[in-house]
Amino acid sequence: MGLGIWSMHFIAMLASHMSMEVTYSVPVVILSTVPALVSCWIAFYLVSRPPVSVKRLLIGAVFIGTGIISMHYIGMEAMQIGAAITYNPVLFSLSAVIAFTGSLAALFLLFRLRQLTGFHWQKVGSAVLMGFAVIGMHYIGMAAATFTPLVDHGHREASSINSLSLGYTVGLGTLLLLILAHNSVRIDRRISAQTDEYELKFQSVIESAKDAIIVTDHKGLIIQWNQGAERIFGHTKETVIGESLQVIIPERIRKRHEAGMTRYFDMKQPRVIGKTLELEGVRKDGSEFPIEMSLGTWETETGVFFSGIIRDITERKQADEKISSLVYLDPLTGLPNRRLFNDRLDTLLVRAARDQQLFSLLYLDIDHFKLVNDMLGHAIGDQLLKEITERLLHQASEKDTISRLGGDEFILLLPETDYTQASNYARQILECFNKPFHFSGEELFITPSIGISLYPSDGQDAETLIKNADLALYRVKEEGKNNFQFFTNKMNEEVARRSKIAIGLRKGLERGEFTINYQPQIDINSGDIIGVEALVRWLHPHMGPISPGEFIPIAEESGTIIQLGEFVMRNACLQNKAWQDAGLPKFRVAINISARQFSQANLCGLVQSALTDSGLEPQYLELELTESSIQGAASAVKTMNELKAMGVHLTIDDFGTGYSSLSYLKLFPINTLKIDQYFTRNIHLDMKDAALVDTIIRMAHNLGLNVIAEGVETDEQLNFLKERSCNQAQGYLFNRPLPAADIARLYGNPAPAGI
Numbered sequence: 001m002g003l004g005i006w007s008m009h010f011i012a013m014l015a016s017h018m019s020m021e022v023t024y025s026v027p028v029v030i031l032s033t034v035p036a037l038v039s040c041w042i043a044f045y046l047v048s049r050p051p052v053s054v055k056r057l058l059i060g061a062v063f064i065g066t067g068i069i070s071m072h073y074i075g076m077e078a079m080q081i082g083a084a085i086t087y088n089p090v091l092f093s094l095s096a097v098i099a100f101t102g103s104l105a106a107l108f109l110l111f112r113l114r115q116l117t118g119f120h121w122q123k124v125g126s127a128v129l130m131g132f133a134v135i136g137m138h139y140i141g142m143a144a145a146t147f148t149p150l151v152d153h154g155h156r157e158a159s160s161i162n163s164l165s166l167g168y169t170v171g172l173g174t175l176l177l178l179i180l181a182h183n184s185v186r187i188d189r190r191i192s193a194q195t196d197e198y199e200l201k202f203q204s205v206i207e208s209a210k211d212a213i214i215v216t217d218h219k220g221l222i223i224q225w226n227q228g229a230e231r232i233f234g235h236t237k238e239t240v241i242g243e244s245l246q247v248i249i250p251e252r253i254r255k256r257h258e259a260g261m262t263r264y265f266d267m268k269q270p271r272v273i274g275k276t277l278e279l280e281g282v283r284k285d286g287s288e289f290p291i292e293m294s295l296g297t298w299e300t301e302t303g304v305f306f307s308g309i310i311r312d313i314t315e316r317k318q319a320d321e322k323i324s325s326l327v328y329l330d331p332l333t334g335l336p337n338r339r340l341f342n343d344r345l346d347t348l349l350v351r352a353a354r355d356q357q358l359f360s361l362l363y364l365d366i367d368h369f370k371l372v373n374d375m376l377g378h379a380i381g382d383q384l385l386k387e388i389t390e391r392l393l394h395q396a397s398e399k400d401t402i403s404r405l406g407g408d409e410f411i412l413l414l415p416e417t418d419y420t421q422a423s424n425y426a427r428q429i430l431e432c433f434n435k436p437f438h439f440s441g442e443e444l445f446i447t448p449s450i451g452i453s454l455y456p457s458d459g460q461d462a463e464t465l466i467k468n469a470d471l472a473l474y475r476v477k478e479e480g481k482n483n484f485q486f487f488t489n490k491m492n493e494e495v496a497r498r499s500k501i502a503i504g505l506r507k508g509l510e511r512g513e514f515t516i517n518y519q520p521q522i523d524i525n526s527g528d529i530i531g532v533e534a535l536v537r538w539l540h541p542h543m544g545p546i547s548p549g550e551f552i553p554i555a556e557e558s559g560t561i562i563q564l565g566e567f568v569m570r571n572a573c574l575q576n577k578a579w580q581d582a583g584l585p586k587f588r589v590a591i592n593i594s595a596r597q598f599s600q601a602n603l604c605g606l607v608q609s610a611l612t613d614s615g616l617e618p619q620y621l622e623l624e625l626t627e628s629s630i631q632g633a634a635s636a637v638k639t640m641n642e643l644k645a646m647g648v649h650l651t652i653d654d655f656g657t658g659y660s661s662l663s664y665l666k667l668f669p670i671n672t673l674k675i676d677q678y679f680t681r682n683i684h685l686d687m688k689d690a691a692l693v694d695t696i697i698r699m700a701h702n703l704g705l706n707v708i709a710e711g712v713e714t715d716e717q718l719n720f721l722k723e724r725s726c727n728q729a730q731g732y733l734f735n736r737p738l739p740a741a742d743i744a745r746l747y748g749n750p751a752p753a754g755i
């Protein structure tokens, strides 16, 4: 614009035909650019910065007007002609007014109305007005000038140029500059258009994001806040811009946040920048919620900026919690399940090893829980487990873990407890079961059994501690339940022995390590042998003789009893047949049938096959069943009826030790009751036991049953039994269990050895 004013002047000077030769002083010509350029620069600087006010436009117009006028009159001064120049003051003033008003109108059009549509036309209009201002001023200025020829012919300076060449130089130069200026303006425009486009894209991306996008400056003041942020945090953009980021940070972590910022500025070492963190945020209403935040930073000339992309992860957290509760909690009781328990135990093991702490582990099992389920239904069983959980929780402290492993098994982890504390705790648990549970109006008494292992004495890893507590629990169960026991190393030895026996049983059957002894059963009145009881014997190659009292329960547990039972059944039948064939008087052989054998599907088939294969008549076979085995089996009556139909003799062994009701005596087709040796032994020690034996004998006789007493060792016992009309007796008083050959010898018949 400055150059435009300047070049207009010198080109226009060509148009005015002077009667005299005109040259120009180059330094003054150059000087004349100064007011044009400076004034335009000041004017545009003023009016192009928002907000554009009338006052500024006026000042701008004054500058441009002054620029035009001073350029013109300095330009006139550059003329070197042989004439003196005088100015008409009116026209001079007029030229100044035109320069000022033209500029004002042009500026007004350009800047005040730029926001209106049709901006191009205003630009053109503004240019035309500005042109008028410049041209109008020039020609009126020229009209104001009077050239009076001087007598003294003016001298020409060395650095002068004639008007024609000046005109062309200025014109071309200006044209060139205009082209350059135009191009640079265009490039500038394009760049700024691109910047605008980026800015728009950026804004659109930011605004359309579901997440909160927040930018702060180095002081932590918010300078960008999108709709996502508005939605998540509840603050509107207008209220939050310029505020500290602290508005979204919960009170309790504000200090930490500040410290983090300070550390970042001090060390410039990002700890959280570029990472995604899970934190807590606070909404406008003060409520806190979980957020996930990714932080970024950048630095420009104006300073450091931070950007945060923040997501509300409340839903995700809830889903996580739900999943982890499915994975880690027992759905029935809400207690930690085995997986979570294992995690806690592992953590505690690490801590206890580091801090040299003790802890104890209690394995708890509800006694006879299966009965509750069977008799009252699973719904009541579940309800009971929940109430047990409540009682356990009631007496647990915060640091304890109570976990349900499944079924009726619970495991408790008590950090920082020693032997005494653990036993007190176990005692309290037993006590809290003293009160009955109430279900549908009925009182239910339930007891627990608890096995305890201590860290580090009973194990230093999870598996050993659990196993040992379980062993201790097993021992409690064996010894009558409703109690607690600590693990001892002896239990381990016993377990080792049990597992040796379990393995040895199978091998022993294959290697023929089992034999059968027979204990005679005597008719008390006649003293005759009426039968023998087959009792299995095992001579283990390394462990020596093992009592059936020890290995039969293990064989029952492991299932080997099926093969062992078949072995005894077949061999006892063959043996009895061999005695008969050898001419011995005929008597029964009694075989013990364990619970598992009895409930096995083909017991009748096995009995039939043993009889057929040996050729023994069924009336010489007797089966000894225990109360518990016939109570437990659903099809007991059917099986017993089938056996009875085959002609086999049936006896209830160990009578009086089971907990069963007596009504089954009427239901079951049995021939004999065998009084348990416990009662026999106590006949003369305990009046009550004596009374019981008496009662059993009477009852059996009333029901038409035969009675045999086992474990008779003394004459007193025998006499007592005789007085009460007990039918038969068996015991050391008569014979110990004997090898088959010895039975034959009893009859003075040494011929047939055992089969």
Ligand code: C2E
Pocket (backbone or CB within 6 Å): 519, 534, 535, 536, 547, 548, 549, 552, 565, 568, 591, 592, 593, 594, 624, 653, 654, 677, 710, 711, 712, 713, 730, 731, 732, 733, 737
């Ligand atoms: P049970 O059926 O009650 O057998 C009687 C047990 O008492 C036998 O012990 C026998 O030796 C012992 N006994 C006999 N008379 C006396 C006596 O006067 N005093 C004392 N103190 N004990 C006497 P054993 O042979 O050790 O058998 C123990 C248990 O093992 C048996 O108890 C029986 O339940 C089981 N059992 C033995 N053999 C077999 C078998 O072949 N099959 C099955 N399923 N169980 C068997």
Ligand code: MG
Pocket (backbone or CB within 6 Å): 533, 592, 624, 653
């Ligand atoms: Mg028996």
Ligand code: MG
Pocket (backbone or CB within 6 Å): 653, 654, 676, 677, 710
């Ligand atoms: Mg017995």
